[in-house]
Amino acid sequence: MDSINECLINETADIRDTIRAIESGKKGIAVVVDHCGTLQGVVTDGDVRRGLLAGQKLKDSVTAIMNRRPTKADVCSSQASIIELLEQSGLEALPLVNEQNCVVDIALLSAIRRHSDPGQATGFSSALIMAGGEGRRLLPLTENLPKPLVEVGGMPLIERQVRRIAHAGVNRIYVAVNYLAEMIESHLGDGSRFGVEIHYLREPKKLGTAGSLSLITEKLDGPLLLMNGDVFTSINFQYLLDFHSKHQPLITVAAIDYHVEIPYGVIKTEGPFAICLEEKPSQQFLCNAGIYALSPEAVSRVPPNQIFNMTDLIESGLSQKDGVAVFPVHEYWSDIGTHAELDKARSELKIVRETLGDLEESDEIAVHIELNHRRAA
Template sequence: MSEHNIDSLFIAPDSTIEDAIKCIDGNQDGIALVVDSERRLIGTVVDGDIRRAMLAHIDLKSPVTVILERKPALYQKPISAPVNTSRDTLVELMREKYVRHIPLINEAGQVVDLFHINDLMEMSPGLLPVQAVVMAGGFGTRLRPLTEETPKPMLPIGDRPLMERTIGLLRKSGIRKINVTTHFLPEKIREHFGDGSGFDVELSYVNEETPLGTAGGVSLIDPPDTPLLVMNGDLLTDVNFREMYAYHQEQGAVLTVAVRRYEFTVPYGVVESQDGFVTHLSEKPSFGFFVNAGIYLLEPAAFHRIPKHQHTNMTDVIDQLVAEGLKVACFPIREYWLDIGQHADYAKAQADVKDGKVGV
């Protein structure tokens, strides 16, 4: 069994959700263990719990106990096992309870170790059973003149092109097979990346003779027999694709769309009225929405609903799946994410990379 720095996983019951995020991001195991002063287990918090709290609009400054109280009945009592439990029994418990971590408890009731699904391999996480599609065919009209002779995904961000950062993130996530859809100046992309071997990935290209929308180009690749991660080529992000894949599986979704919280403040006092009389006045109120972040995880069944060689947007595919009563999940992004659509976005991307705000 791999060694775990168990103390680095502990947080106190009076910790906030933000504290749990820092704990999860700061260790290699992807879990925070809520324990009392005697190291007795009170509950567990994993990445999916954080993202479900975000979807429920829970303030991340709230106590972590809010997440524990929201857990389904099956998980109200944390899943754990005695420290001397056999590996086979632990694996069976993982399968039965659909968990990736099992805290191990000694005779005094204290947490002394952790069994992680990666311990089955006695190594770092391996490859994901996922292939990717990077949509790199746009004209980048709003970024002209920068994009007059350069495809938008090839614009330099810091010391290398944006798309090189994207491919690096996919590789880091355990995704090696990557398809690239092209249209505008495709040779610039092919000349830089070739077959991908220089970047330790396997690259394939499909060219859209005419723009086919945010989903139509995906239909041109060979039909996948594994989930397909599709992302826009103009995104700068360090989203945890491993967690997105795990979340997608947990939700039992045919398609998962990544979403980003967007806040909008009305720059005026908003007046509400009825029958000509003021009922309420809000001074510069703020509103929050989840917006499409341009990253999708599709099961083969969702892929097969994309019409071949037709202009189709991913929103059309999602609408069809929802109309059919199939599960389409939302995966809220809490990591760095920036859509580089305009000059101001490009300048921000440069500054953020220089300041170390993005991890790719």
Template sequence: MDSAKQCLINDTVDVRETIRAIEAGRKGIAVIVDSNGYLQGVATDGDIRRGLLAGVKLKDPVTAIMNRKPTKAESRMSQSTIIELLQQSGLEALPLVDADNYVVEVVLLTDLTQEASPGQASGFSSALIMAGGEGRRLLPLTENMPKPLVEVGGMPLIERQVRKVADAGVSRIYIAVNYLAEMIESHLGNGSQYGVEIQYLREEQKLGTAGAVSLITEPLDGPLLLMNGDVFTSINFQYLLDFHLMHEPLMTVAAIDYHVEIPYGVIKTNGAFATRLEEKPSQQFLCNAGIYAISPDAVSRVPQNQPYNMTDLIEQSMAEDAGVAVFPVHEYWSDIGTHTELDKARTELKIVKETLRDLDQHDENAVNIELNHRRAA
């Protein structure tokens, strides 16, 4: 199906289907039309994440988050005028409409200018993968193998991470190693086979979840992408970078939506008397996903070669005016820290690949879309 058509969705769909349209269309935008094809609004990844932070649910209608007065171009405009409109508006894509506001096309700036394709998070100066943990919760699997080399879908988890970072356009990757470091170094080498440069940060002592940041000696000319070595995710790093650059915090923390179901009726009281009964309520929390965009300023605050945790950096940054931004993750995410989570991730990836094989689809973008759809379902 033409990618422009995949961007078009009806104004009756929910946020979940809007995400799917943005991913499948590969233009960074969903264009919302009525039943006759007339423009009603647009939605971007940023609109969705702002909505999630404001309490919007994935099952809510797209009208809850869409921009009802979007920038648009008229089909009679010249290509140079459309390019100028996109550049002046700071947009990557917009709908092209006729005189009656009927959507004719979805125009992407990079298609018109032949610049680098979207999804390239080249604004990150480099990436750091924290791969020094022992993985005790995965024993006996990790008795003679570091946790990052545990396979998911026939590929070591850390190799998946390196490939994903490389695909996002980040050319330099640091990997913090400690436990059985030589096995990770032997598997990944210098990174040339993945089209990147890999440098290893060898912890002589355990430096906690953030201390290895201080081992980066080269100056950073942009944000650092940092992720834990046990995270399996289909997150779009470009969207994380865009969010970070828009809000300009000291650091941005990716956060997953976590639900806790209480299997009992909860009684609210005032003194000795009951005031309300909530039958089996659920609570919702934003939890740290172990993925961060960190400004050079925040990186410089990590003490040199000392044990230091990411929670310390987060708390220190929150005390500043720039503070900490929270990037809600609606993509697939799993912490491969227990046998239960590992088995679940392996099963889900197997199902997705079998489904796509039946549909004769094999590209990584299709895998990510299907993983995201399973998480949102």
């Protein structure tokens, strides 16, 4: 039985602490208990993101978003009954309690299934990294180097993306290339050293930010993960997939929380008269993070051999009810599009590695959890 201490929090915790528990516990759930260990409620990653969409802040109490009547099971229950309860409830995890309602363990559906059927796997059908841009804002660095090969923490950005996608269980990765394509192909190869298949989509002409989707000839048997080649993020792709699968939209758009601080007093008027003065207010927006989950139908809507952008595809989804879902990103995210953003990402990654000490080259999960902690702090 794995230790569940990292998943447990009390009612004095805030949403920031809850995110840490969900990530550190690696079970997709935080369990709220009192000082005796008695179950008070649970919080999933979906609860967190719904709370953020509703306007909750990271400093707000966990009680604002927790489920006070969670699905639970007796610790003595059989695996078959626990699986049935999880499947009927549409849950990935639930707390196991004793006769005193104290939390003893957490049942994880994927872990139970792996134990009973090691070959079973779920996830995105494939992924696509858009790596054809010229990276003009990073000149002169990108004069003879494609932007996806710019190093962050001693590793090319696109290699970080491939490794994270592979770690998420996606076996087939498409890479759309154009500018200095041969350098990207030479570095990544066929993907075998990352444990995946990499297939290159070579545009005969510039097709826009979504046009290369039409170059995928294989039939997709599930959602496609798409991300821009200049994104450095520790987003949990499984949570994105779970969110997309639950809501069943045409497109799920990952969105970052962006604040704009206005350095002046803002005057609100009614006719010629002032009715309110708000001193140095801030505005909050959800902005496109350049990461998407696309249904096979969405991919089929991209016309062949013509310029087509993601904004066109999103507009197509907006034209139908529930066509576009928004997945708020509370994890670390950076758009490596400018020298300032590149320097910032390199600096933050350096601090994280110094904090964690010596790590194996492949042990990136600890790095991404620490990046998330810094993002939430």
